[in-house]
Amino acid sequence: MIINGVTIDETFAEAFPMKGTRLIITALNAKWAMISAQAFTGFATSVIACGCEAGIERELDPSETPDGRPGVSVLIFAMGGKGLAKQVETRAGQCILTSPTSALFSGLDNSEKEIALGQNLRYFGDGFQISKMIDGKRYWRIPVMDGEFLTQEKTGVHDSVGGGNFLVLAESQAQALAACEAAIEEMRKIPNVIMPFPGGVVRSGSKVGSKFKALNASTNDAFCPTLKGQTKSDLSPEVESVMEIVIDGLTKEDIDKAMRVGIQAICDLGAENGIRRISAGNYGGKLGPYHFHLQEIMA
Amino acid sequence: MSALTFTLKTSPAQRVDCSPLTADKLADKTAADIAAITLVVGNQKVRTDEIFDIQGDDVANIHFVKATDKLDHIGHAMTTGKITVDGDAGAYLGQFMAAGDIVVNGNTAIYTACEMKGGTIKINGNAGDFLGGARIGYKNGMTGGTVIVTGNTGARTGDHMRRGYIFIEGNAGDYCGSRMVSGTIAVLGSVGKHFGYAMKRGTLLLTSAPEQGISANFNDCGSHTLAFLPLMFASFKKFDTKFAEIEPFSRVQRYAGDISGIGMGEILIKI
Numbered sequence: 094m095i096i097n098g099v100t101i102d103e104t105f106a107e108a109f110p111m112k113g114t115r116l117i118i119t120a121l122n123a124k125w126a127m128i129s130a131q132a133f134t135g136f137a138t139s140v141i142a143c144g145c146e147a148g149i150e151r152e153l154d155p156s157e158t159p160d161g162r163p164g165v166s167v168l169i170f171a172m173g174g175k176g177l178a179k180q181v182e183t184r185a186g187q188c189i190l191t192s193p194t195s196a197l198f199s200g201l202d203n204s205e206k207e208i209a210l211g212q213n214l215r216y217f218g219d220g221f222q223i224s225k226m227i228d229g230k231r232y233w234r235i236p237v238m239d240g241e242f243l244t245q246e247k248t249g250v251h252d253s254v255g256g257g258n259f260l261v262l263a264e265s266q267a268q269a270l271a272a273c274e275a276a277i278e279e280m281r282k283i284p285n286v287i288m289p290f291p292g293g294v295v296r297s298g299s300k301v302g303s304k305f306k307a308l309n310a311s312t313n314d315a316f317c318p319t320l321k322g323q324t325k326s327d328l329s330p331e332v333e334s335v336m337e338i339v340i341d342g343l344t345k346e347d348i349d350k351a352m353r354v355g356i357q358a359i360c361d362l363g364a365e366n367g368i369r370r371i372s373a374g375n376y377g378g379k380l381g382p383y384h385f386h387l388q389e390i391m392a
Numbered sequence: 393m394s395a396l397t398f399t400l401k402t403s404p405a406q407r408v409d410c411s412p413l414t415a416d417k418l419a420d421k422t423a424a425d426i427a428a429i430t431l432v433v434g435n436q437k438v439r440t441d442e443i444f445d446i447q448g449d450d451v452a453n454i455h456f457v458k459a460t461d462k463l464d465h466i467g468h469a470m471t472t473g474k475i476t477v478d479g480d481a482g483a484y485l486g487q488f489m490a491a492g493d494i495v496v497n498g499n500t501a502i503y504t505a506c507e508m509k510g511g512t513i514k515i516n517g518n519a520g521d522f523l524g525g526a527r528i529g530y531k532n533g534m535t536g537g538t539v540i541v542t543g544n545t546g547a548r549t550g551d552h553m554r555r556g557y558i559f560i561e562g563n564a565g566d567y568c569g570s571r572m573v574s575g576t577i578a579v580l581g582s583v584g585k586h587f588g589y590a591m592k593r594g595t596l597l598l599t600s601a602p603e604q605g606i607s608a609n610f611n612d613c614g615s616h617t618l619a620f621l622p623l624m625f626a627s628f629k630k631f632d633t634k635f636a637e638i639e640p641f642s643r644v645q646r647y648a649g650d651i652s653g654i655g656m657g658e659i660l661i662k663i
Contacts (some may be wrong), residue, residue: 159623226556227628
């Protein structure tokens with residue numbers, strides 16, 4: 094398949110099941126809601142070493158938030174429910190509870206499975222915390238130095254998908270980056286997904302395993318342009334830079350949509366902007382049960 | 393199907409225990425079965441059709457017509473359906489109620505919503521003493537649900553209340569929120585003496601400062617903007633009450649008490 098001079102490889106991205114939740118962070122103004130959200134989602138690019146993958150889904154208008162203040166919705170994913178609960182609790186405790194004027198709410202209510210959100214953070218109140226049941230949901234009011242930190246007790250857990258991805262193969266680093274930026278801009282309009290890497294783009298895509306026993310992932314040498322003559326390369330001579338976009342989503346369909354708009358945005362730039370191919374991280378079924386076939390997505 | 397209507401034939405001389413007349417207890421019963429149910433009246437047992445004219449067949453929608461304050465235990469432990477009372481209701485209306493709706497177009501007597509667990513009670517009139525309270529010797533009053541009183545309430549509103557909401561559109565009597573364990577009582581009018589007496593936790597939300605001032609057992613914690621209040625006001629919108637219509641506010645003067653006890657209760661007064 095070729096779109097606007099860009100070859101869409103006949104391959105698929107492999108993704109794996111994760112547990113995810115959406116949180117809504119509000120603050121006195123949009124600036125501080127975003128600061129809080131950025132702190133919460135920091136160092137959360139990959140479960141390989143971060144324990145979770147998290148990102149900002151979108152900014153929220155005051156009319157969309159529970160307390161009528163400006164907000165930000167974030168998605169956070171981990172390999173299991175316990176890991177997710179631990180990450181949510183520690184990050185909320187260190188990054189949102191501490192953030193001036195913040196409040197924290199579940200963005201996934203009415204789920205069958207729930208994990209603690211403010212349930213344990215309340216103990217920071219040292220006995221002065223106050224519980225309030227509002228509309229059948231329990232909230233905690235925790236006294237803090239700037240007033241009160243309001244947090245919902247629990248948040249829902251959704252069976253999610255992590256690791257959807259595609260690779261952008263370009264004639265130069267600048268062209269690969271420009272294409273990825275265009276893709277990310279479109280993909281951020283899709284709900285229920287995040288692109289957890291810096292700016293949504295990863296330049297160090299990995300393969301499963303390593304020659305070093307201590308590592309379970311290592312550089313994806315087949316797509317490293319400087320190794321064309323040293324390894325079994327998947328790159329043609331014109332390709333000088335490869336970047337990857339990784340997508341985590343609440344459902345496979347959400348990732349499908351995000352991949353479609355992202356790849357389309359890159360194809361709109363086309364071969365005339367140095368984009369040669371779109372490929373994907375295909376590890377022969379070793380990575381996960383979810384397969385995103387590029388040509389089917391773009392059909 | 394039409395509402396199952398119990399029209400009082402004559403005003404009873406003795407108190408009538410209406411607890412058998414709920415949707416839960418009347419489900420699958422025929423008209424003859426319902427007519428034959430015996431109600432405790434004073435120290436007698438009397439057939440339902442001797443006290444009421446009975447019409448209709450929808451047990452999920454029960455009406456008491458020409459009701460008086462002798463009709464006790466209406467909606468006792470109900471878990472479903474709606475009860476409408478045209479007239480006054482007696483004691484223990486909605487006691488142990490877990491779900492459903494009760495609307496009273498009149499006044500209610502003592503222990504309305506006593507130990508209520510869920511559902512909604514709306515009283516288009518006044519409520520007696522111990523609204524939402526606990527029975528004597530029991531430690532937990534209301535543990536859930538919502539009570540709306542368009543008029544005034546008697547003394548000890550929310551005594552031992554543990555959870556849920558009481559909205560008072562008129563005035564609250566003396567000792568409002570006494571021994572409250574948790575939950576929220578909101579008052580649009582005035583409150584009587586000794587409000588918050590022996591309050592442990594919970595919130596008394598007042599829209600105006602009481603003329604008599606605040607008890608010495610409550611300490612002034614200053615004026616604050618509390619984030620939970622807009623959330624709470626938004627949750628009021630689904631109820632048929634003036635509290636759904638008032639302009640939401642989050643700026644309040646906060647008093648903590650009763651400091652003769654654990655002092656974790658709060659009185660919030662709009663500023």
